[in-house]
Amino acid sequence: xxxxxxxxxxxxxxxxxxxxxxxxxxxxxxxxxxxxxxxxxxxxxxxxxxxxxxxxxxxxxxxxxxxxxxxxxxxxxxxxxxxxxxxxxxxxxxxxxxxxxxxxxxxxxxxxxxxxxxxxxxxxxxxxxxxxxxxxxxxx
Numbered sequence: 001x002x003x004x005x006x007x008x009x010x011x012x013x014x015x016x017x018x019x020x021x022x023x024x025x026x027x028x029x030x031x032x033x034x035x036x037x038x039x040x041x042x043x044x045x046x047x048x049x050x051x052x053x054x055x056x057x058x059x060x061x062x063x064x065x066x067x068x069x070x071x072x073x074x075x076x077x078x079x080x081x082x083x084x085x086x087x088x089x090x091x092x093x094x095x096x097x098x099x100x101x102x103x104x105x106x107x108x109x110x111x112x113x114x115x116x117x118x119x120x121x122x123x124x125x126x127x128x129x130x131x132x133x134x135x136x137x138x139x140x
Contacts, residue, residue, distance in 0.1 A: 021056030054122025
C-alpha cells in the first residue's frame with residue numbers, strides 16, 4: 001500500500017503505534033482499542049482505528065516466527081484473535097516493509113488476512129496518517 005493511499009474516511013481516526021514486542025503491552029493496546037470503539041458504539045462510520053507496526057511489533061502479525069529475531073518467543077494465539085475481533089469494526093494493521101528487509105524476514109511469514117497491509121515504512125506511515133488527521137496513541 002503506497003503512503004498516498006492512506007486516507008482518513010471518518011471524522012474520528014486514530015493510529016496506534018506498535019514498535020514493541022511485549023505481549024502484555026500489546027494486549028493493553030488491544031484493550032485500549034476495544035474501549036475506544038465502545039465510546040463510539042462500535043460504529044465504523046464514526047471511528048477508524050489502525051495499528052502501525054514496525055520493529056518488534058511485527059511479530060504479533062506473523063504466522064511463523066522461525067528465522068526471525070523472535071523465534072524463541074511464545075505468543076498466546078488468543079492475542080491475535082483479539083485483534084481479529086476488532087477488525088469487524090474496521091481495524092487494520094499497517095506493517096513496515098523496511099523492518100522485513102532490515103531483519104531479513106520473509107513477508108510470506110505474515111498472516112494472510114486482508115486487514116493486514118504492507119506499507120513502505122512504518123514511521124513514514126505514522127507521519128502520513130497524522131498529516132491526514134489521524135490522532136496518535138502509543139500504549140506505554
